[in-house]
Each structure stands twice: as structure tokens, then as C-alpha cells.
């Protein structure tokens with residue numbers, strides 16, 4: 001599996017950057033010729049991960065968010081979303097459907113959506129240091145598409 | 147995110163258009179709650195015909211709207227849901243709480 005592209009963006013944790021981040025990753029993913037549905041899945045997963053940084057990692061302040069998209073020659077994309085915020089004390093618990101520390105503004109479905117919309121989801125975190133979410137998704141080859 | 151509403155015969159219809167994410171969520175909830183409080187409808191319909199994107203922030207908006215409707219003694223449902231928002235609604239199991247009608251209804 002050879003890397004064919006690698007794009008990295010950094011921005012502040014402003015909510016106006018949520019649409020910027022998911023659109024930017026979709027633009028890069030478009031190089032793999034995905035269907036609209038595949039593109040929608042990737043946009044949704046990126047939106048979840050970036051929103052988590054904005055809402056949870058930096059609740060009271062503005063911090064840095066890094067998003068990296070890598071494309072591979074097996075027609076897959078890997079998206080990394082990283083923050084240097086508060087971190088997650090118990091990752092297994094955080095990934096449980098409907099678990100949320102966000103009150104009634106949140107539904108606790110972010111990680112569940114990332115998991116079901118991508119092929120693979122990896123979460124690394126350290127309290128007080130930050131969180132890294134790595135997601136992978138294979139784009140189906142065009143011949144089998146309508 | 148553009149918001150609109152109409153009220154007729156006890157039914158409040160709220161039109162969502164654009165992208166419903168965390169950035170747009172507060173404005174959307176405020177708008178919906180204001181409309182519910184103004185009309186005290188017996189039914190509210192969230193019309194998502196022109197909603198092109200929604201993430202889990204939209205789930206919280208729907209659940210909040212549902213609770214507000216319950217408080218005023220009414221019911222609610224979600225209509226005309228496009229593909230991407232529908233995938234998010236199904237992944238979140240929202241239809242256990244709120245009725246979802248995916249297809250555009252015939253007039």
C-alpha cells in the first residue's frame with residue numbers, strides 16, 4: 001500500500017471551521033472518485049471528530065486542531081483529527097453509544113457514527129495532553145458502481 | 147443554515163435548509179422553541195427537504211424539539227429526509243423516539 005497523497009490542515013477550534021474541515025477533506029477524498037454517499041459518510045465522520053475537539057477538548061478556550069488526510073493506492077483514505085486539549089480519561093466508556101459529558105446539547109452518538117460510517121476507528125488520548133482520532137475508509141472501485 | 151416556519155390548523159411546520167452542525171445548532175433550537183412557544187401546536191413537523199447535511203448535533207436538536215413538544219402536549223415527526231441526514235438518523239436510532247418519514251409526501 002503506497003501513499004499517493006498527504007494533505008494537512010491546521011485551524012483554531014472555532015465552530016465556523018466545522019464546515020471548512022469536512023469540506024476540505026471531501027475535496028481531497030474526491031481524488032479517489034467516491035460516490036456521493038461515500039463522500040457523505042466521510043464528511044459526517046470528519047464533522048463528528050472536529051466537533052468533538054471544539055466542544056470537548058477545548059471547552060473554555062480556543063485551541064489548535066490538526067486534520068490530515070492521506071490517500072493510498074488501494075483506493076483508501078485515512079483521516080487523522082488531532083487536538084491538544086483536555087483528553088479523554090476512559091476511551092472505552094467515551095465510545096459507548098449515548099455516553100456523553102455534554103449534557104442535553106449532545107446525544108453521545110459521535111463515536112458511534114464515526115465507527116459505523118468508516119471502516120476503522122482508532123482513538124488515542126492522554127488526559128491533559130490531547131486526543132488523536134484516526135479513521136480509515138476504503139472507496140469502492142468505480143466499475144462496480146452504478 | 148436557513149430557517150422558516152408556517153402554522154396552520156394546529157400544525158407547526160419548521161423548514162430546515164442548508165447544513166445542521168454544531169455551529170448551526172443553537173440558532174436552530176432557539177428558533178424552534180420560540181415557534182413552539184408562540185403557537186403551542188398539537189403537532190410539529192420538521193421538514194428536512196432542503197437540508198443537505200446533518201451530524202449528531204442535529205440529533206440533539208431533534209431530541210430537544212421532541213421534549214419541548216411533549217411539554218406542550220403535542221407530537222412531532224421528521225419529514226422529507228435526504229440520504230445523508232437519514233443515514234445519521236438511522237445510525238442514531240432516533241426513530242425509536244421520533245417518527246421519521248424519509249420520502250417526500252404526495253400532495
Ligand SMILES: Nc1ncnc2c1ncn2[C@@H]1O[C@H](COP(=O)(O)OP(=O)(O)OP(=O)(O)O)[C@@H](O)[C@H]1O
Pocket residue numbers: 048052053056057058083085086087088094095099100101102105106107108109110111112131202203205206
Ligand atoms: N476530542 C475530545 N477531547 C476530549 N473529550 C472528548 C473528545 N472527543 C470525545 N470526547 C468525550 O467522549 C464523549 C463521547 O463523544 P461522542 O462524540 O461519542 O458524543 P458527544 O460528543 O458527547 O455527543 P454527540 O457527538 O452526539 O454530539 C464526549 O461526551 C466527551 O466526554
Ligand SMILES: [Mg+2]
Pocket residue numbers: 048051052109110111202
Ligand atoms: Mg461528539
